[in-house]
Amino acid sequence: MSSLTLQGLRKGFGGQDVVKSVSLEVADGELVCLLGPSGSGKSTILRMIGGFEAPDGGAVLIDGADMTRVPPEKRPTGMVFQSHALWSHMDVAGNIAFGLRLRGMTRADIAQKVDEVLVLVGLEGYGKRRVWQLSGGQQQRVALARSLALEPKILLLDEPFASLDQHLRERLREELRDIQQRLGITTVFVTHGQDEALALADRIVVLKDGAIEQADTPARIYRQPATRFVAGFIGTMNFVPTHFAANASTHPLFQHCAELPDGPAMLAIRPEAMQLHPGAGGRVHRVTDFGTHLLAEVGLDDGPRVKVICPPDAPWQAGDVVRPAAAEIAVFHG
Numbered sequence: 001m002s003s004l005t006l007q008g009l010r011k012g013f014g015g016q017d018v019v020k021s022v023s024l025e026v027a028d029g030e031l032v033c034l035l036g037p038s039g040s041g042k043s044t045i046l047r048m049i050g051g052f053e054a055p056d057g058g059a060v061l062i063d064g065a066d067m068t069r070v071p072p073e074k075r076p077t078g079m080v081f082q083s084h085a086l087w088s089h090m091d092v093a094g095n096i097a098f099g100l101r102l103r104g105m106t107r108a109d110i111a112q113k114v115d116e117v118l119v120l121v122g123l124e125g126y127g128k129r130r131v132w133q134l135s136g137g138q139q140q141r142v143a144l145a146r147s148l149a150l151e152p153k154i155l156l157l158d159e160p161f162a163s164l165d166q167h168l169r170e171r172l173r174e175e176l177r178d179i180q181q182r183l184g185i186t187t188v189f190v191t192h193g194q195d196e197a198l199a200l201a202d203r204i205v206v207l208k209d210g211a212i213e214q215a216d217t218p219a220r221i222y223r224q225p226a227t228r229f230v231a232g233f234i235g236t237m238n239f240v241p242t243h244f245a246a247n248a249s250t251h252p253l254f255q256h257c258a259e260l261p262d263g264p265a266m267l268a269i270r271p272e273a274m275q276l277h278p279g280a281g282g283r284v285h286r287v288t289d290f291g292t293h294l295l296a297e298v299g300l301d302d303g304p305r306v307k308v309i310c311p312p313d314a315p316w317q318a319g320d321v322v323r324p325a326a327a328e329i330a331v332f333h334g
């Protein structure tokens with residue numbers, strides 16, 4: 001049972017705050033993805049959790065115990081980096097055994113543990129292989145095995161699959177999720193890939209400029225973005241600027257919506273949350289057939305061009321006049 005608590009974590013470099021008072025609870029067995037654009041502070045937060053970077057303020061707690069001043073090797077954390085940093089002069093078993101030897105385990109226990117984690121990551125029988133004989137994906141599995149062998153309470157992964165091709169990345173992502181669930185290990189995973197975060201996470205923490213924009217389930221991050229930044233950062237989103245009169249409750253795109261703001265607003269609508277009907281309100285600019293669905297680009301009257309996902313047998317063609325409607329929207333002030 002291991003939980004992780006970040007309390008008001010802060011870090012600056014050269015007078016610039018790159019992590020601004022980040023507070024977060026990660027529950028036992030939860031997999032949390034830190035997601036954000038380059039430079040948003042994801043790796044710095046992870047490094048502070050692992051003890052590789054000292055915070056300027058705030059605290060890191062594991063199972064309620066303050067770890068903020070504890071050196072990395074004394075923390076119950078395991079870290080896997082993008083560059084796996086395996087020792088090329090050792091075989092696979094040697095790489096995994098290294099940390100176990102430092103802990104004073106017996107040879108027999110080490111051999112058993114090495115075999116156990118190699119099975120876990122799907123590399124049974126690979127112990128005697130040289131690191132350079134392995135593919136990139138296999139090397140990353142060894143790096144994961146090396147971390148897991150030490151039985152950390154918290155697993156920390158910093159873009160571990162970023163250097164692999166798309167297909168392999170997806171496979172390793174599924175394998176990691178399997179292993180994580182089987183072990184029930186509390187995990188923090190840094191990525192700037194939104195697909196990766198949506199596919200892996202129990203909860204996604206979206207970061208911008210060193211601060212949390214939203215920490216929520218993938219479904220809520222996708223369907224109920226808390227800020228305009230989150231709405232635009234994940235998936236494809238149509239943004240439609242509008243202006244609501246006082247006490248307005250309708251808009252040409254939807255029938256009724258409670259709590260609309262007065263004045264200027266921005267509507268955010270997913271392409272799959274829009275439909276096209278016969279009528280007026282927009283003109284189809286282009287239709288692309290993706291087999292499973294059609295993607296219609298529609299110019300709204302007095303508005304921007306929006307993307308609409310339609311069934312594959314929808315009748316629309318370029319030039320058609322249509323009535324676009326939104327089933328689900330997010331509304332942001334200003």
Ligand SMILES: Nc1ncnc2c1ncn2[C@@H]1O[C@H](COP(=O)(O)OP(=O)(O)OP(=O)(O)O)[C@@H](O)[C@H]1O
Pocket residue numbers: 013014018036037038039040041042043044045192
């Ligand atoms: N050791 C350091 N010295 C100076 N600046 C640093 C250091 N580490 C990170 N930074 C700066 O802090 C900011 C946040 O970096 P960080 O690596 O945490 O971001 P990130 O969200 O993980 O980005 P990426 O996705 O590109 O890895 C960046 O502007 C980076 O240049």
